[in-house]
Amino acid sequence: MKRNWxxxxxxxxxxxxxxxxxxxxxxxxxxxxxxxxxxxGPRTGTAAATGKAFQEGIELALDRINKAGGxxxxxxxxxxEDTAGDPAKAASAIEKLITHDKVVMVVGESHSxxxxxxIDVANRLKVPFIIAEAWHDDITKKNYKYVFRAGPCNSxxxxxxxLGFIKDYGFKKxxxxxxxxxxxxxxxxxxxxxxxxxxxxxxxxxxxxxxQDHYAELNKIKKFGPDLILAxxxxxxxxYFIAQANEVGIVPQTALILEGAGPPxxxxxxxxxxxxxxxxxxxxxxxxxxxxxTKVAKEFREAYKKKFHKPPxxxxxxxxxxxxxxxxxxxxxxxxxxxxxxVEALENTNLTVSSGVVxxxxxxxxxxxxxxxxxxxxxxxxxxKQVVVYPKxxxxxKLRKQ
Amino acid sequence: xxxxxxxxxxxxxxVALILPFLVSDYWLHSLISGxxxxxxxxxxxxxxxxTGQVSFAHAAFAGIGCYTxxxxxxxxxxxxxxxxxxxxxxxxxxSLTLGALCIRMGGIYLSLTTLGFSEIVRIIIQNEYKITRGxxxxxxxxxxxxxxxxxxxxxxxxxxxxxxVGIYFVLKSDLGLQFRAVQNDEIAAASxxxxxxxxxxxAFVMAGSLAALAGGLYGHYLLLITPHIPxxxxxxLVLAMTVIGGMGTMAGPVVGALFLEILSEYIRVYGEFHxxxxxxxxxxxxxxxxxxxxxxxxxxxxxxx
Numbered sequence: 001m002k003r004n005w006x007x008x009x010x011x012x013x014x015x016x017x018x019x020x021x022x023x024x025x026x027x028x029x030x031x032x033x034x035x036x037x038x039x040x041g042p043r044t045g046t047a048a049a050t051g052k053a054f055q056e057g058i059e060l061a062l063d064r065i066n067k068a069g070g071x072x073x074x075x076x077x078x079x080x081e082d083t084a085g086d087p088a089k090a091a092s093a094i095e096k097l098i099t100h101d102k103v104v105m106v107v108g109e110s111h112s113x114x115x116x117x118x119i120d121v122a123n124r125l126k127v128p129f130i131i132a133e134a135w136h137d138d139i140t141k142k143n144y145k146y147v148f149r150a151g152p153c154n155s156x157x158x159x160x161x162x163l164g165f166i167k168d169y170g171f172k173k174x175x176x177x178x179x180x181x182x183x184x185x186x187x188x189x190x191x192x193x194x195x196x197x198x199x200x201x202x203x204x205x206x207x208x209x210x211x212q213d214h215y216a217e218l219n220k221i222k223k224f225g226p227d228l229i230l231a232x233x234x235x236x237x238x239x240y241f242i243a244q245a246n247e248v249g250i251v252p253q254t255a256l257i258l259e260g261a262g263p264p265x266x267x268x269x270x271x272x273x274x275x276x277x278x279x280x281x282x283x284x285x286x287x288x289x290x291x292x293x294t295k296v297a298k299e300f301r302e303a304y305k306k307k308f309h310k311p312p313x314x315x316x317x318x319x320x321x322x323x324x325x326x327x328x329x330x331x332x333x334x335x336x337x338x339x340x341x342x343v344e345a346l347e348n349t350n351l352t353v354s355s356g357v358v359x360x361x362x363x364x365x366x367x368x369x370x371x372x373x374x375x376x377x378x379x380x381x382x383x384x385k386q387v388v389v390y391p392k393x394x395x396x397x398k399l400r401k402q
Numbered sequence: 403x404x405x406x407x408x409x410x411x412x413x414x415x416x417v418a419l420i421l422p423f424l425v426s427d428y429w430l431h432s433l434i435s436g437x438x439x440x441x442x443x444x445x446x447x448x449x450x451x452x453t454g455q456v457s458f459a460h461a462a463f464a465g466i467g468c469y470t471x472x473x474x475x476x477x478x479x480x481x482x483x484x485x486x487x488x489x490x491x492x493x494x495x496x497s498l499t500l501g502a503l504c505i506r507m508g509g510i511y512l513s514l515t516t517l518g519f520s521e522i523v524r525i526i527i528q529n530e531y532k533i534t535r536g537x538x539x540x541x542x543x544x545x546x547x548x549x550x551x552x553x554x555x556x557x558x559x560x561x562x563x564x565x566x567v568g569i570y571f572v573l574k575s576d577l578g579l580q581f582r583a584v585q586n587d588e589i590a591a592a593s594x595x596x597x598x599x600x601x602x603x604x605a606f607v608m609a610g611s612l613a614a615l616a617g618g619l620y621g622h623y624l625l626l627i628t629p630h631i632p633x634x635x636x637x638x639l640v641l642a643m644t645v646i647g648g649m650g651t652m653a654g655p656v657v658g659a660l661f662l663e664i665l666s667e668y669i670r671v672y673g674e675f676h677x678x679x680x681x682x683x684x685x686x687x688x689x690x691x692x693x694x695x696x697x698x699x700x701x702x703x704x705x706x707x
Contacts, residue, residue, distance in 0.1 A: 002529055003411065080633060086628060086630065087537075087538060087539035087626055087628055087632075088539060088624065088626055088627075088628040088630050091625075091626055092431070095428070095431060096428060099427040099428040099431070100426070100428035103547065113537065113538040113539060116538075117539055117541075117626050120541075120625070124549070178531075180531045180536055180537070180538075182538050183532075208528075208529070286453070363635070
């Protein structure tokens with residue numbers, strides 16, 4: 001009996017080993033036919049919904065690029081590695097993509113702390129990396145040769161949109177709540193600086209990203225009595241924040257809430273958690289059905305509806321779609337997978353994507369180096385419909401306080 | 403040590419010496435992580451496998467080691483070598499204090515107290531973001547000179563060899579004998595004059611300091627330390643490695659750590675599910691091979707001869 005057990009065990013281990021090596025051989029055989037680009041982003045953790053949006057955007061981008069002939073005459077392949085929004089996991093994920101999967105470029109990311117860990121690896125291993133949705137200024141401020149960002153940065157969002165919104169609508173007293181991450185603390189600092197300069201009274205609080213209990217912060221805010229709350233919390237935490245604000249009596253008539261990350265207000269779980277407290281909530285976004293920045297935006301919308309049988313909601317599906325188009329364009333113009341040639345091609349990018357025409361900054365010294373800031377929108381939920389309220393030239397309705 | 407054992411250890415050492423030149427950068431990274439876990443599992447084995455105290459504070463001590471050294475390097479520019487030394491001393495003092503408080507309780511009470519301590523350490527590190535940078539991760543300099551995986555590998559390997567040889571001689575000594583006496587029967591040991599509390603405390607402090615050494619070296623290799631090192635995730639992984647490899651043997655933790663590290667590279671595509679796979683593997687071993695891989699292989703060889 002015991003002998004049989006052992007025999008079974010060994011047969012099992014040998015077959016598992018054979019399966020693994022078979023898979024490896026198949027992988028290396030398949031690899032020669034394609035050009036590989038790596039994507040990093042959270043597929044698990046508090047922002048796992050972003051991973052789903054990324055996955056959708058990747059599929060649409062691959063359809064579009066490969067239909068148009070792929071890159072460098074070969075089919076484009078994407079390998080999507082999970083970071084869980086954790087810097088240590090992110091650093092090993094990008095290292096794995098580069099050293100193991102041999103990707104020629106990496107794109108993506110949606111957490112600043114993770115991106116700040118990844119850029120060091122990308123720059124050390126000399127592989128071009130285009131960030132889609134990690135906003136901290138330092139990511140491009142470090143002026144790394146191989147790091148680009150075709151997406152929002154904190155300075156661009158605060159100075160270009162949030163401060164303008166506050167001034168134009170005449171808010172007088174602002175409370176800031178920020179998560180204790182690079183993005184949260186960075187955007188909080190910029191908002192404080194801007195509000196101070198504009199002479200607007202403010203107070204700020206720091207919260208834990210994964211926290212589900214915000215009553216302590218909310219009671220402090222209620223005492224302060226603001227007419228606008230800037231919530232810089234990315235993840236499900238902000239849902240609890242909005243629901244609990246309503247519970248302690250912070251209602252739109254006294255103070256509106258502007259959620260500064262965007263997608264959490266668009267996730268399916270949003271209405272489940274916040275209920276009616278979500279009405280008149282504001283959030284930052286890059287996408288609205290009535291605002292078409294370019295022809296590509298329209299094509300994206302149609303392709304999305306056709307493939308997933310629903311209209312796109314989370315704008316990060318389009319963000320990753322855009323960076324993949326930028327990457328494919330740069331590879332084709334570089335004419336090779338040589339990293340320095342790709343960087344040169346990227347610096348000369350002049351490409352229309354769904355958010356606009358991409359041109360990267362090339363003057364060293366500030367965060368504007370290798371940075372392209374897409375246009376943003378501030379949207380308000382009005383009776384469960386998205387209404388663009390800022391910038392005023394693309395607004396689809398008026399800001400409501402009740 | 404038996405001749406056959408000595409020969410296999412030497413072969414393993416020689417293979418390890420030439421390994422960095424045979425594998426890709428990616429697998430070298432896994433091997434270095436593997437060596438970190440070898441240090442962690444071997445030192446945890448010292449308390450759990452040889453004196454029978456199941457402590458859950460091991461990852462916390464690794465965290466204390468890497469954060470002490472990391473903060474000293476970042477804020478005061480102190481070279482990692484001295485930083486790690488300071489981390490070890492701090493971990494030794496803390497484990498002495500914690501041990502003095504809870505070592506008499508033993509059994510489940512010791513486990514619960516150390517579990518609490520571990521979470522306290524992690525929560526402090528996570529929330530004091532102004533000093534530790536919390537979940538954002540603290541960027542630290544490399545061990546010394548320019549970044550090189552091969553350098554990191556040999557430093558880790560040297561640490562592993564020193565620690566394993568150290569543990570071997572401790573276990574050979576009178577103290578090692580007392581360890582086992584305490585593990586087998588505390589009352590009997592006390593009746594023949596073994597200072598039970600002192601013996602258990604010594605093992606606890608030794609293990610804590612070695613965890614700090616492992617954490618410090620690993621942190622300066624990763625260049626980025628996060629609260630993941632002092633988390634219960636790391637703790638349970640170390641526990642699974644020791645159990646699967648074979649608790650209470652010299653080779654067990656080494657085999658278990660390398661086996662699970664390499665396995666985790668294969669199953670990382672399944673995301674969070676890899677924890678589930680580890681748990682299943684650990685349960686299968688606990689049920690069918692309670693002495694771990696090493697015990698199982700040992701029996702196999704004995705049957706043949």
